Amino acid sequence: MxxxxxxxxxxxxxxxxxxxxxxxxxxxxxxxxxxxxxxxAPRFYNKVDNQLKLNRKLLKHYNRAGKAIIRSKVLLEQGFDPNFFTHYWKNQKGDIYWFVYEFGFLKKKEYNAEKYVLIIWQDYMAMK
Structure with a gap:
């Protein structure tokens, strides 16, 4: 006993x-x-969700006008990770914009500097 x-x-x-x-x-x-x-250890889902939230927050902050251009270094230093996105859209020129919910970005090289073109999702982008 x-x-x-x-x-x-x-x-x-x-x-x-x-x-x-x-x-x-x-x-x-x-x-x-x-x-x-x-x-x-944080679960995989939590890591992905937290990164998506951070990416969205940064894209929203730097794109208040609907379209903006920013050096990629600025976003990356604040924790932005371009490998985390929710969907993409390809324009008529063949450029692929990666989206984090309603905020999109396109990586461009301009005058030897890596930049992101930031946009907001528009109705015409929806697949038909």
Whole structure:
């Protein structure tokens, strides 16, 4: 017979009641699970979602007029990653604009400088 009493995984108090009990109350259960989630590696979905949110925020910030041109270095230094996008659109010239939701960008090289042309999604871009 095991005489050792089980203790709460969160606060360490001695547990009473069911033999398979792990926490003394819901607060301790929630607290323990929160602490575990903070130490766990971020899930792939969270990494992708966070990068998309950051990309959208930056594109929105630098494109207030509907169309803008910005040096790629400015966006990249703030954490922008052009490999994360939601969809793309190809214009009649064959240029491919990559979109993060409603905000798009096109990489261009102009006067030996890498730049992004920033645009906002328009109704005429929808596939027919």
């Amino acid at each position: 095991n005489l050792e009493r089980k203790k709460c995984l969160s606060c360490g108090k001695e547990l009473t009641g069911r033999s398979d009990k792990k926490y003394c109350d819901n607060h301790c259960k929630s607290s323990f699970q929160y602490q575990q989630s903070k130490t766990a």
